[in-house]
Structure formats: C-alpha cells, structure tokens
Amino acid sequence: NWLKRRKNSSETWVTHDRFCASSTGPTHDELLTFELTWVQCNMNAFVRITSLSISSVILVGVITASLLKYFWKDIKYMQLVRRAKRHNGYIQIGDQNGIQNDILNDDVIQDNEIYDAFISYHSEKRIWVRDVMTPELTNGDVQFSLIHDDNIIPGQESYFGGLMSHMDRSRHIIFLVTRGWMKEGWNEFEMDSAIDMLTQTKRHTLIVILMEHIPQKDMSHKLKLMVRHNVCLKWSEEEGNQRKFWRDLKLELGKKRYE
Secondary structure (H helix, E strand, C coil): CHHHHHHHCCCCCCCCCCCCCCCCCCCCCCCCCCCCCHHHHCHHHHHHHHHHHHHHHHHHHHHHHHHHHHHHHHHHHHHHHHHHHHHHHCCCCCCCCCCCEEEECCEEEEHHHCEEEEEECCHHHHHHHHHHHHHHHHCCCCCCCEEEHHHCCCCCCCHHHHHHHHHHCEEEEEEEECHHHHHCCHHHHHHHHHHHHHHHCCCCEEEEEECCCCCHHHCCHHHHHHHHHCEEEECCCCHHHHHHHHHHHHHHHHHHHHC
C-alpha cells in the first residue's frame, strides 16, 4: 500500500547558495578606533608590579629607619669627636696668661676654672674613679675636665664651702650611686645642693650613674625623683655595654661643652 510505496521510493533535493540582498551604500568605512593601553591590557601584571614596588619602598624605609635608630648615638658621637677636634684646634684670644672670662651667676669666673663635671662618689669607688673613669674622660678622643671632693684642700677652705664651690663651677654634676653612697650622710646634702643649683641657675646638668643594681624600693624618695627626671646611666661589667656607657656619658658631657 501507500506506506510501502513511500518506503521504497527515493527523492533527491538539490539546493544552491542564494544571494538575498546587499548594502547599496559605502563599504570598508572605519566606524570606531578602539585602542587599549599596556596597563589596560596587562592590569594584573601592573597591579603586581605596583604592589611590589610600594612594598620595596616601605621595606627600604623601615630598614633605613631601623639602622639610623640603632646607630644614631654612634653618629652623634662621631660628630661630637669632630667638634671637639675643631674646638681644641682653635687658639683662644685672652690676656697674656691665656685666661678667658665667663659670666656665671653674674660673677666673673676664669674659664680655666670651669670644669665639665663634678663627681660625687663613695670612698669604695675611689680607685675606680682614679684608674678607670678619669683616664677615659680626660685622655680619650673627647677630653673633659673633672673635679671631685678629693680636690678640696684642707685648711684653705671649709669642706662645705669647697664642695659648693666645686659644684657651682662645674657644667655637670655626676652622682656615682652605690649602696655605700646612699648610706653616707653627705649624699643628702649634695643632692639638695644639686637640686637648688638646677632650679636656680638652669645651667647645670645632673647625671646619675647607677654603679650597681639598686631596686627602686631601696632608694630614697629624693633619689627616685633624681633618677626619674634627670639623665640616668647604668654601669655594666660587660665590655660591650661599657663602650655604650662611655659613649652615652661623653655625649651628655659634650652638650654644654661643644654644642
């Protein structure tokens, strides 16, 4: 029947491409110029490079700041040594004896009678002051003049008057604090005198050197205030720390002498 005939019949369809329509206007005209920069084409790479550059700058800045902080006192000390050499190289103009005058407390005092530091210490530290401290501060690359109560000449002046005179003629007052010094009666008088000079003249500097470990609870109230509000250095038996100690002490002594 019809289904059988449909199945056995074959039909072939031939198709060809047909051109439907085309534009009758101009062709090959540029409608839009679209250009991308290198950053737009490589945004991810640009972000990575920028981040790396900023991180590198920050890292270099942090390292530089850390190095400056670590070596800052060494740099200041080298500057102090140069200033001291220039200062010592100058020929001061004075009278025929080479003496200059300096006005202190409205009184004229000869410059060669002004000392860089008065040192207060207990007798147990006399050898250390003589054999260690004095050579280091008077014969080193930066030289200072020192005076202490051993320089008071008996018979020529009272101990009280000589002590006050020596402290007044010194730019700095140094207390070598030990347990023996704390027990000595004169230290209270010396501390009171130093505090009076600091408040009245404003031209002295007080330096407290802790020669041994002394807890705060063992200090007098007056000594605690002096440690808290003035320059305080700690002596150490370690050689590396001793170098830093002398450097810091000389920097303090040089402030009024060479700056």
